[in-house]
Amino acid sequence: MDKSLVMSLIVSSLRDPRAAAGQVMGYALGRDALWTALALVAIINTFLVLFVLQFSGPTMPLPGYFDTPLALFILIAGLTVVYVHAMYWAGLMIGGKGTLTDVLAIVVWFQILRALAQVAVIVVSLALPPLGALFSLVVAVWGLWIFLNFLATALNLKSAWHSIAVLLLSFIGLVVGLGILLGLIGGFAQGVPS
Numbered sequence: 001m002d003k004s005l006v007m008s009l010i011v012s013s014l015r016d017p018r019a020a021a022g023q024v025m026g027y028a029l030g031r032d033a034l035w036t037a038l039a040l041v042a043i044i045n046t047f048l049v050l051f052v053l054q055f056s057g058p059t060m061p062l063p064g065y066f067d068t069p070l071a072l073f074i075l076i077a078g079l080t081v082v083y084v085h086a087m088y089w090a091g092l093m094i095g096g097k098g099t100l101t102d103v104l105a106i107v108v109w110f111q112i113l114r115a116l117a118q119v120a121v122i123v124v125s126l127a128l129p130p131l132g133a134l135f136s137l138v139v140a141v142w143g144l145w146i147f148l149n150f151l152a153t154a155l156n157l158k159s160a161w162h163s164i165a166v167l168l169l170s171f172i173g174l175v176v177g178l179g180i181l182l183g184l185i186g187g188f189a190q191g192v193p194s
Helices: 003-015 017-026 031-056 069-093 100-127 129-154 160-190
Strands: none
Touching: 003 017, 003 100, 003 129, 017 100, 017 129, 031 069, 031 100, 069 100, 069 129, 069 160, 100 129, 129 160
C-alpha cells in the first residue's frame, strides 16, 4: 500500500466510513495477515498508553500490570481478540450476515486510525493543554460514529443504530473475557508465590 492510498483511505474513513469499510474489506486480506496486524497495532497502543501514563501521571492507583509492558500488551491484544469474536457473534444474533474476517479487518483498520488519533491528541495536549480535553472529546465522538458505520458495513446491518445493539451485546462477552484475562495477567504481573 503506498502513502497516497493510505491517506485516501484515512480521509474516506473520516468522511464516508461505510465506503472506507467496504474498501478495507475489499482488500480480502487473509486471517494470518489480519491477526498479525492486530498484534502490531496492539504493540503500538501499548506504547501509547504507557507514554500517556508516564507523562500525565495517574489520578488514581492503577493495577500492577500497567507497569509491565508485556502484561499491558496481553491485556490490550486479548481484549481486542475477545471483542472481535463477541461483535461477530452478537451481529449474527441480531441478523447480521458478515464474516469474522470482515469484522477483524475493520477492527484492525479502526485500531490503526485510533492510534493515529491518539498521537494527535497527545501532540495537541502537549502543545495546547486547554484544547487537549476538547480535542480528545471530539475524537472520541467522531471515532464512535466511524466505528458504528464500520461495524454496520462489516456485518451487513441495516443501520449504524443496529451496531449499538451489537456493541451492547458484545460488552457482556467483553466483561466475561476481561475477568478471565485480568485473572491470568494479575497472576503473571504479581508473580506466582513459590
